[in-house]
Amino acid sequence: MSTARALRIFRRSDAGLLKRLHQGAAHRLFSSSESPSASASASTHTTINAAAANSKSRTWDEHRLSSDQLQFRDLASEFAQRELMPFAAEWDERKYFPVEVLRSAAKLGFGGVFCGHDVGGSQLTRADGVVIFEALAYGDVSATAFLTIHNMCAAIIENYGTEEQRQLLLPGLTSMEVLASYCLTEPSSGSDAASLQTTAHQEEGSTDYILNGEKAFISGGGVSDIYLVMARTGDPGPKGISCFFVEKDTQGLSFGRQEAKLGWRNQPTASVILENVRIPERNMIGREGQGFSIAMAALDGGRINIASCSIGGAQFCLDAAQEYVSSRKQFGKAIIDFQNTQFKLADMLTSVQASRSLVANAATALDSKSPWATASAAMAKRFATDACYNVCNDALQLHGGYGYLKDYTVERYVRDLRVHTILEGTNEIMRMVISRHMTKSQS
Amino acid sequence: MKIMVAVKRVIDYAVKIRVKPDKSGVETANVKMSMNPFCEIALEEALRLREAGHASEVLVVSMGGAQCSDTLRTALAMGADRAIHVSTSHSLFPLTVAKLLQALATSEKPNILLLGKQAIDDDANQTGQMVAGLLQWPQGTFASKVQMDKEAVGSVTVEREVDGGLETVKLQLPAVITTDLRLNQPRYASLPNIMKAKKKTITQITPEQLGVQITSDLEILEVFEPPKRKAGVIVASVDELLDKLKNEAHVI
Numbered sequence: 002m003s004t005a006r007a008l009r010i011f012r013r014s015d016a017g018l019l020k021r022l023h024q025g026a027a028h029r030l031f032s033s034s035e036s037p038s039a040s041a042s043a044s045t046h047t048t049i050n051a052a053a054a055n056s057k058s059r060t061w062d063e064h065r066l067s068s069d070q071l072q073f074r075d076l077a078s079e080f081a082q083r084e085l086m087p088f089a090a091e092w093d094e095r096k097y098f099p100v101e102v103l104r105s106a107a108k109l110g111f112g113g114v115f116c117g118h119d120v121g122g123s124q125l126t127r128a129d130g131v132v133i134f135e136a137l138a139y140g141d142v143s144a145t146a147f148l149t150i151h152n153m154c155a156a157i158i159e160n161y162g163t164e165e166q167r168q169l170l171l172p173g174l175t176s177m178e179v180l181a182s183y184c185l186t187e188p189s190s191g192s193d194a195a196s197l198q199t200t201a202h203q204e205e206g207s208t209d210y211i212l213n214g215e216k217a218f219i220s221g222g223g224v225s226d227i228y229l230v231m232a233r234t235g236d237p238g239p240k241g242i243s244c245f246f247v248e249k250d251t252q253g254l255s256f257g258r259q260e261a262k263l264g265w266r267n268q269p270t271a272s273v274i275l276e277n278v279r280i281p282e283r284n285m286i287g288r289e290g291q292g293f294s295i296a297m298a299a300l301d302g303g304r305i306n307i308a309s310c311s312i313g314g315a316q317f318c319l320d321a322a323q324e325y326v327s328s329r330k331q332f333g334k335a336i337i338d339f340q341n342t343q344f345k346l347a348d349m350l351t352s353v354q355a356s357r358s359l360v361a362n363a364a365t366a367l368d369s370k371s372p373w374a375t376a377s378a379a380m381a382k383r384f385a386t387d388a389c390y391n392v393c394n395d396a397l398q399l400h401g402g403y404g405y406l407k408d409y410t411v412e413r414y415v416r417d418l419r420v421h422t423i424l425e426g427t428n429e430i431m432r433m434v435i436s437r438h439m440t441k442s443q444s
Numbered sequence: 445m446k447i448m449v450a451v452k453r454v455i456d457y458a459v460k461i462r463v464k465p466d467k468s469g470v471e472t473a474n475v476k477m478s479m480n481p482f483c484e485i486a487l488e489e490a491l492r493l494r495e496a497g498h499a500s501e502v503l504v505v506s507m508g509g510a511q512c513s514d515t516l517r518t519a520l521a522m523g524a525d526r527a528i529h530v531s532t533s534h535s536l537f538p539l540t541v542a543k544l545l546q547a548l549a550t551s552e553k554p555n556i557l558l559l560g561k562q563a564i565d566d567d568a569n570q571t572g573q574m575v576a577g578l579l580q581w582p583q584g585t586f587a588s589k590v591q592m593d594k595e596a597v598g599s600v601t602v603e604r605e606v607d608g609g610l611e612t613v614k615l616q617l618p619a620v621i622t623t624d625l626r627l628n629q630p631r632y633a634s635l636p637n638i639m640k641a642k643k644k645t646i647t648q649i650t651p652e653q654l655g656v657q658i659t660s661d662l663e664i665l666e667v668f669e670p671p672k673r674k675a676g677v678i679v680a681s682v683d684e685l686l687d688k689l690k691n692e693a694h695v696i
Contacts, residue, residue, distance in 0.1 A: 068514075072521065072638045080632060110635030123635040133635075 061350075062357060070132045073125075077133045080106060081140025089141035092267035093413050096259075098224060099144060099267060103151075104177045111137070111148060113175025115156045115302070120171035122159070127302060127364040131309045135357075138313025142417040143265045145313065149306035150220050154181035154229050157244070157299050161287040170227065170246065182221035183303075184230045184273050185296050187214065192430050194231075195239040195293055199275060201232035208282040210234070210245065212253075212275040218424070222271030223256035225249065230275070231292045244292035245284050253278035264416030301367055301375050303425045304382035308360045308389075311421045314414045315353050315389035318396035321411055322346070325400050336399075345399065349392045356385035376438035383431035386421040393418050445499040445617075447490040448554035449524065450545055451483035451506050453515040454565045467666050470565075479515050481630075482560025484522075486623040488630040489590055490558050491523045498592040501525050503552060507544055509533055513646060520641035521633035527646040528552075534651075534658045538566075542574035547654035549579055554618065556600065561586050561622040572622035582615040585622040 063071065084102055092099055106112065114130050116122025125133075130152070138145040155174040158166055173179030190197045199214025212232050219228070228247045235241030247254055257272030287295050323346055326336040336342050363381035366374040393415045397404035404411055422428045455461065455470070456478040462471040479487075490502045504519040506512040507530040516527040530544055549557055557579075562569035576583035584590075584602030588610065591601040604611045605624050615621075633641075651658050679685045689696050 068517075069638065069642075072517065072633070073635060075518075076633055076635065076638065108634065109632050114635070118636070123639075125635065 061354065065361075066132060070129055073129055074132045074136045076109065077111070077136035078139065080109065080111075081137045081145075085137065085140030085144055089144070089267070090407065090410065090413065092141070093143070093264075094266075094407075096266050098269055100177075100180075100224075103144065103148060103180075106137075106148065107175065107177035112151065112177040113155050113159075113171065114152050116159045116171055116175050117167075120159075120167055121175035122155070122171065127305060127367045128361065130302075131305060131360055131364045134306050134309040135313040135316070138310040139317045140313075141267075142310050142314040142414060143267050146265060146307065146310050146417075146421075147220060147268045149303065149310060150183055151177065151181055153299050153303040153306065154183050154227070156302060157183075157229060157286065157295060158246075160298075161244070161291070161295050165283070166246075166286065174227070179227055180221055180225040181227040181229060182219050182225040182273070183296075183299070184216040184219050184228050186217050186219075188217045188272075191217075192427055194296070195242070196237070197231060197233060197242065199230065199232040201230075201234050201243060201245060209279050210282065210285070212245065212247065212278040212280065214275050216273040216275075218260070218270060219273045220265075220268055220270055222269060222273050223259060224269040228254070228273055229286070230273070231296050232275075234289050234292075239293035240290050242292040242296075243289050244286040244295045245280060246286060247275070247278060247280055247284065251278055251280065262420075264413070264419055266416075297375075300425055301378040304378045304431075305360055305363050305367065307421050307425050308356065308363075308382045308385035311386045311389035311418055312353060312356050312360060314418050315349075315356070315392040315396075318393040318411050318414050319346070319349050319353060321409075322349070322396035322399040325403070325409075329401070342399070345395060349395055352388040352392050356381075356388050359384050373438065373442075376435050379426070379431040379434040379438075382425065383428045383435070386418070387428060390415070390418045390422060445555045446501045446503060446552065447493060447499045447556045447558060448549060448552055449483070449487045449490045449502060449504045449519070449558045450541075450571070451487060451504055451515055451519055452480045452560070452563045452565075453477050453506065453508065453512055454480045454563050457481055457564055463667055463669050467668055469664065469667050477511065477514070479518055480560050480563045480565075482562060482564070482623055482625070484560075484630040485625065485627050486558040486560050486621075487519055487522060487524065488628045489587075489621075489623060490556075491631070492628065493556075493590070493592060494523075496592070497594075499555075503528065503554065505530065505545070505548055507532060507536055507541060516646050517641055518633060520644045520646075521638040522631060523633075523637065524644075526644055529646055529648050530651060530654070531648050532651050532658060535660065536658070537660070537662045538568045538570035539574055539661060540656070540658055541571050542578055543656045544651060544654060545571070545575045546578040547656050549575070549618075551654075556617065557581070557620045559620070559622045561624050572620055576620035579618075579620070581618050581620050582613075583620040583622070584613050584615050585620075586624040587621050588624050588626045590621060590627065 066074065084105065088099065110123040111133065113120065113122035114125050114133065116124065118124050134145055134149055137148065155171060158170050162170070174181055185194055185197070187197050187199060199212065199216065201210040201212045203210055212230065214232065216230065226249045230245050230247050231242050232245060233241050234243040253276045255274045257274065260270040262270060326342050329336050359381040363374070363377035366377040393411065397411045397415055400409055400411055403409045407413065454477065455472065456476040459476055464471055487504060490499070493499045494502050502524045503526055504516060504524040505528040506515050512529050516529055520527055528548065545557065557575065559572045561572065572585055573583060584604055586605045587602045588605045589603035599614055599616050600619055601612060601614050602621055604613060679688065
C-alpha cells in the first residue's frame with residue numbers, strides 16, 4: 002500500500018479527530034493543574050451517540066422558537082456537549098466545582114442572561130433563558146442549576162438594586178469573576194420561609210446593620226463571593242423581612258462543612274452562619290420590609306429555570322434510553338421492537354414535551370408581567386420537575402442492569418433531578434401557590 | 445486589507461447519515477445542518493488576522509438556497525463584518541462554486557480568500573485549488589499555520605500539512621488559503637454577538653448578476669452505503685493469504 006494512500010485514509014479519519022478535538026476547548030484555555038481530563042469510559046460512548054440522537058429530536062419545537070432562540074440554543078447546546086458533557090461524570094465523582102468552565106460560559110454571556118448590556122449582561126427574556134438553560138442542562142444538570150441560581154441573584158440586583166449597587170456588583174457577577182448565592186432557607190424555616198429568624202438590627206448612633214442567624218442548604222455556600230441574605234428587620238411575618246448583600250470576607254460570616262449530597266455533587270452546598278456581621282446601610286437591596294417579596298419574585302424566575310434544567314436532563318435520558326433500547330437485543334429482537342417499550346418512550350416524550358410547553362408558557366407570562374405569572378411558574382415547576390424526574394427514572398429502568406452503573410450516565414441525571422422537586426419551593430408549596438391564586442382570582 | 449471567507453452549510457458532523465431509499469442522495473429532511481467544520485476554522489483564522497491588525501474587514505460568503513442565511517448569521521455572530529448570499533436553487537459542484545467565488549473576488553477584491561480544505565459532505569477538496577487557478581492567485585492549501593508579518597507586507601506564510609510532513613510556503617497577496625483541522629480552534633458566538641449580528645448586512649446576489657452560468661458538469665448516478673463489514677476468514681497458509689490479498693482484496 003502506498004504511503005500516499007495510507008495518509009489519505011488517515012485524513013478521512015479527521016471526522017473522528019474532529020469530535021475529540023472539539024471536546025473541551027474552554028477547558029484547555031483555562032486549564033489549571035486541578036482540572037480533570039475527559040473521562041474515556043463507556044459514558045463517552047453514550048454521550049456522543051446521544052448527541053447524534055439529540056440532533057434529531059431538535060425538530061420537536063423549532064416551529065415555535067424565534068430564529069434568535071434557535072441560535073441561542075445551538076450555542077448553548079454546542080457548549081454543553083463540548084465543555085460540560087465530557088467532564089460531568091468526573092466532576093460528580095470528585096465533587097469538583099468547575100469554576101473555570103462557568104467563567105468560560107460567562108464569557109459567552111451565560112453569566113448575566115437577564116442583566117443589562119451596560120453591566121456585561123445579555124439582556125435577554127425569560128423565554129430565551131428557558132431555551133438556553135434546557136440546552137445546557139442536557140450536558141450537565143448540576144453545573145447548569147448553579148448557573149441559574151447565580152443568574153437569579155444577578156437578576157435580583159438588576160431589578161431591585163440602586164444604580165450604584167448595579168454598577169458595583171453586576172460587572173463582576175455577569176463575568177462570574179464574582180459568584181453569588183441566594184440565602185433564604187434556615188434550619189427552622191424551609192417551606193415556612195416567612196418565619197425566618199435571621200435578624201438584622203441597627204444600633205444607636207449607627208446606620209450599619211448587624212446580622213445574626215444561620216442559613217441552611219445554601220448553593221455556593223463557602224465558595225461564593227456575594228451572599229444575598231433575607232433577614233428580619235421588623236415585625237414577624239413576611240413584611241418584616243429585608244434583603245441584604247454580604248461579602249464573603251466580612252467579619253462574622255462563616256460556613257458550615259460542605260454537605261454530602263445525593264446529587265448536585267459538583268456544586269458546593271453549606272450552611273451560612275452570621276455572627277454579628279456588620280454591614281453598611283447601602284448593602285440593603287430594595288426597601289426595608291421588601292425583602293420577602295423580592296425573594297418570592299426572584300423565585301418565579303428561579304422556578305422556571307430549575308424546571309428548564311429538569312427538562313434538559315430528561316431529554317438527555319430519553320435520548321440515551323432510545324439509543325440503548327435500539328441496540329440491546331433480548332428474545333431475538335431489539336427491545337425497542339416491543340410495543341411496551343415503544344409506548345413507554347412515547348409517554349416519556351409526551352411528558353417532556355408537556356413540561357416544555359408549560360415552562361415556555363410560564364416564561365412568556367413572566368416576560369409580559371401578567372398577573373398569573375407566579376401561578377404559571379409554580380405549575381410549570383411542579384409539573385416539569387415531577388414529570389422529568391420520572392422520565393429519568395424510567396430511562397434508568399429501560400437500561401436494565403446497565404442503568405444502575407455510573408458508566409451509563411443516566412443514574413447521575415436521576416440523582417441530580419431528585420432535588421428539583423424539593424428546592425426553590427417544594428412541589429407541595431407549589432400546590433399552595435397555585436390554589437391560593439385560584440381562590441384569590443375567584444373572590 | 446480585506447479577507448473573504450467562503451462557508452458551506454452541510455449536515456452536522458455528529459449526525460448519523462442515512463441514504464435515501466431511492467439512492468439519489470442522503471437524507472437531509474429534518475436533519476441538523478451546521479457550518480462545515482473546516483469553514484469554521486477558515487472563518488476563525490480570518491477573525492484572528494483581523495484582531496491581530498492585519499485585516500480591517502472580514503467578508504463571509506455562502507451559496508445556495510434560503511437556509512444559507514442561517515449559516516451566514518452564525519458567521520456574523522462569530523464576528524464577520526458583513527455577508528453575501530449567492531442565491532440559487534441549483535445543486536452546486538466545486539467548479540461552479542469556484543467560478544462564483546472568482547466573480548465575487550473580482551468585484552470585492554479581497555487580499556486573502558480563505559476556505560475550508562474540503563466539505564464534510566462531498567470531501568471534494570477541489571474548490572480552493574480551482575478558484576486559485578481561475579484567479580491565477582497563489583495557493584496555500586491544508587494550512588496548519590498562517591503567519592503575516594507587519595514587515596513583510598504583501599505576503600503571507602503558510603505551513604501546510606502534506607503527505608510527507610509539513611511544508612512552508614510564502615505566498616504573494618492576493619492569495620487563496622484552504623484550512624486544515626489543526627490550524628485553530630474556532631470560537632463560540634457569544635449571546636451578545638448573536639444579537640449584534642442582526643444589525644449586520646447580508647447582501648443577496650444571484651449567479652446571473654455575477655455573470656456566471658450554472659452548468660451541471662457532474663451528475664450523481666447513485667449514492668449507496670458501503671458494504672457491511674463481512675466476517676473474517678482464517679487462512680491456512682501464507683500462500684493462501686497472499687492469494688486472497690492479491691485476487692480478492694486487490695491490495696497488492
